[in-house]
Amino acid sequence: MVLASGLIAGAAGAQPAAPGTTVTVFAAGSLRGPITQAAQAFEKANPGTRVALSFGASGLLRDRIVAGESVDVFASANMAHPQSLSVNSAWGPALAFSRNALCALARPGLAVTRDTLVRTLLDPAIKVGTSTPKADPSGDYAFELFEKVERSGAAPAGSAKSLAGKAMQLTGGPNSPAPPAGRNVYGMLVATGQADVFLTYCTNAVLAVAEEPGLQMIDLPPAINVSAEYGLAVRNGAPQAAQAFAEDLRSGTGQQALRRSGFLAP
Numbered sequence: 001m002v003l004a005s006g007l008i009a010g011a012a013g014a015q016p017a018a019p020g021t022t023v024t025v026f027a028a029g030s031l032r033g034p035i036t037q038a039a040q041a042f043e044k045a046n047p048g049t050r051v052a053l054s055f056g057a058s059g060l061l062r063d064r065i066v067a068g069e070s071v072d073v074f075a076s077a078n079m080a081h082p083q084s085l086s087v088n089s090a091w092g093p094a095l096a097f098s099r100n101a102l103c104a105l106a107r108p109g110l111a112v113t114r115d116t117l118v119r120t121l122l123d124p125a126i127k128v129g130t131s132t133p134k135a136d137p138s139g140d141y142a143f144e145l146f147e148k149v150e151r152s153g154a155a156p157a158g159s160a161k162s163l164a165g166k167a168m169q170l171t172g173g174p175n176s177p178a179p180p181a182g183r184n185v186y187g188m189l190v191a192t193g194q195a196d197v198f199l200t201y202c203t204n205a206v207l208a209v210a211e212e213p214g215l216q217m218i219d220l221p222p223a224i225n226v227s228a229e230y231g232l233a234v235r236n237g238a239p240q241a242a243q244a245f246a247e248d249l250r251s252g253t254g255q256q257a258l259r260r261s262g263f264l265a266p
Contacts, residue, residue, distance in 0.1 A: 026075070190208070
């Protein structure tokens, strides 16, 4: 609670952004839609202020920050990456601002339901896709789900190891192919047969099904699902507009954009 008050106090006392101010934002790729909308609304409310956005896998974005790239706001798909910056006096506290959950995206015609999903994932003939753990939190959450499958009793002993061993880490890594321009990468991977089932955020799955109507979106059983908590941090010494934009993501029009896109309240 003490950590949260620091950002709120800074944002509450914010003056209108000075004309010509640029706020540089690194954000998780799953946030592209709502944060782009939030940035546009913020620029409209603060004439002369520009929000420069870069999207990608949160772990890779963090590595770029550590390597010295100048960034004002970092919005990650987990808490760990902004927290790792906050241990350095160069960054303020990491604060939760949204949540997501995992869903399964399945190819057309695959006979799978929420009740049969675990059995389907364990089928040796089924190609299971995930993002890359450590580089992309979505991959970490998927591998956490594998552990929960076994711990919950939904599958026999050894299932977590089997799932981790067969999972294809198709996106989010430093050597992963670049996502196709203007196309949902998860929908493309499943629609083209590179994966029969892809474990990704539910917000990504909604976009994929809208783009590729034949795909199936399957909710995961609550006993094995994983809650993805998103966190942000602001660089100490960043323009006051950066604090204001971060607070907008937590409780203003940015939060509204997140909720419209299917993200959950922190």
